[in-house]
Amino acid sequence: MNKYPPFILGRLMLENIAIIIAVIFCEIYLYLVIRALFSSRSQGHQFSHLKNLDSAIASYSKLIQKNPRDTKSYLARSSAYIQQERLTEALADCDMVTLLEPDNPYAFLNRGAIYGLHNEHEKCIDETTRCLELKPDTLDALINRAHTYARLGNIDAALSDFARIIELAPRNPEHYFERGNCFLNLHKYPEAIADYTHALKQRDKTWEYYYRWDCHQKRGIAHTKLGQLKQARVDFDLALKHCLFHEAIRLDPHDLDNYILRGTLYYCAEQYQNALLDFLKIQEHAALTPDQQVLLGFCYLKLGEVQQAKTIFRQAEEVNVYSAAINQNPGDPENYLGRGVLRFYLEEYQLAIEDLTHALKLGEQFAELLAARGSAYEKLGQYELAQQDLEMAISNTPDCPTAYFYLAWMLATCPEPQYRNGPRALELAQRNLELLPEINWNSLSVLAAAFAESGDFESAIKWITQAMKLAQNEDKTDCEKQLQCYERNQAYTDLDP
Template structure:
């Protein structure tokens, strides 16, 4: 994602820079200015070339022509013009500025940083140089340096929503979720119609991801719903139903918004025309899982794991805890509980701050019968994130159904299960089944039957079988014991 953003920003920067250069260095009567303003770049280049023929030392025309070349992706010619400016004026900051943009587009990131830094030495606080360097730092994974540049950028241009959005992306990449949310919120408060049209959906999506990591599922759902409302993918797909990128982006959004049937439809549409990437394959598997197609989901997870879906990312960036968390969740779903715990432990050591991690590790411990460790993880997660519904449902299930009687606590399980319902953005069958189990453990079998009956109405496919199994116990006035927690 950062690579795509950086490329787009570099391209936009070149366009903005061309306009600024022309505005500052040429009169409104200049033919080159007029042609550039009208986006007639061939005519603009021809006009600047005539000026250069008349005066081979005209650095302003070289710079303007270089910017036009950049927009046409004629990067070798653009670089040649920048080099000529440096020969004529060794301390011209704009030559380094343009050259930095060219190197950025060529993925020569270190050179891009060197050039933009030299521009800033000659002309401190050049906003475009700071922007270009910040994005390049981000692409290289030097997030602290990127944040430093973005802090100065925001001081210089506090009303530009894009700067807050991009700094929020850096915070998200560093797993600093509250800081990311603050920047995304600030970006959304700005009133920039062009930015809102193209990027508001993505800002809501990213803020939703940060909320999810903190366990704020209601706020996350609101953001994902708004992202779907403001995104352009529905219209783009209507206009060009063969552009798979729009299905991918919309499918991801549907998945985040828990519209699993819609997400499944988009990814199956992609699969008709091309092979899904391992990441897309994994999302497809989770769609099936959420829709109750457990065996279908596990088959996809197994295939994804065998294709080393996360191993390559881990090898490339071993310091990113998110890859270990994601692989651990996949291993958990495949009942590889100890391997999942190993991944969760590694993610913790690397500083993963997602509130789902402790709950996930606790659930793996529960599956292995390590009830003390499971309860410890659940209680710790609950104290750290009292607004995260995931922990409530996990701990409530353990207290209501654990095979070891000393860990059962019906009244507390019932309290936790009801709190989970309050925190959820939307009631699901699983949460209702936990209330049923807690009711039964508390001796309220009539209530248990009521809750599990409601759960059955929402459950699909294989999940209905689980509900029917519980109902059989409650009808005989027996609490449910999960022999395979």
């Protein structure tokens, strides 16, 4: 006797039939999947994914032989050719797709990439624009066009594309990073900082591994431009922590590019001795470029080797370190700023003022520019102009310690008594100390001068003694001159040009 009632038996039979049908469909699906996996195009995609590009190209070519009108295989093969930098063959495949399908957007996308690799930027923009006309919001096309606009200096157009890119892919840190670079080039430093910060908040392990250090470095540069030296120092320290140069140099100590990049980063992080060692390592094997030579000079300057620094600066000036860049792009204020700073340290103060003024007119917003020009005016004895620049620098960028330092020094040590103001100098010197990432001999030296001008010689002696402990080489001599004055209960007067 059957132990199940009839309705249960019926349901069991239906369930068995359903299972049998499901199994049949699964077998069919599995067969189709296996067939797809072993088709030439799928094999080609697998080979491409595994970077076995020669095998991928062979698979796509087999499909094209079977069907000369197979546009998907032409496009896939062109992408593989692009990765191999076989750009002529890649372009021929794109042209074939356009011939077969005149409105295929991906042919224009790939062709734009090819022209970009050829540095034919206008053609790249034309092709990617055509792709976007046919298929709006194609992310790769927007990315290619945005980068190309940035290379051409059309930053506004690049920013427009990046804005749309970020709308389409709001969690990709690379897009914020690249837009931050555009803002940095436009001297829009707060906007650059915001984008770099947003990039660093995203969680993408691959991007973080390769680019986090660079994002910190760029954000540090933006902070420096705003005179926010404490924030900049934090970023530069993090850039050093996360950079790959230490490991790269360990693996290949003969690759000089890594020493250049690490040396520059050491300099930004104020690790001047380490920076000097990296630049000297480069110099052992190759001639430094004029730009690297200037940075080497600044390493010596920061380490108190003033005469050595000046010798290097003169050599850089003799080869017109900034002139070629100025001739090539006279509208870029950065080069005038760089040459102005170089001339300042060579004591060519009038020429420095002319360069710094020109940089200012071109839109340079470096927080220390007015402070540097004010100091140059002071060196020329033009104290009224010096004070105007320094007061304006403090007003414009109240977190920039450099302006406080120079104005405090002038009010404490000026040879013309009407410009001296001990209490104000002391206030400025203390504010300078608050804003610095760490105490240096210069900051204590100006504090001592301000105390002396205020009549507190005991404090002046205390702080100039501390400054001498931090000073190196020729800088100690300057401290000793101050100490001799304070021990005689005399304020220090800066009579040196």
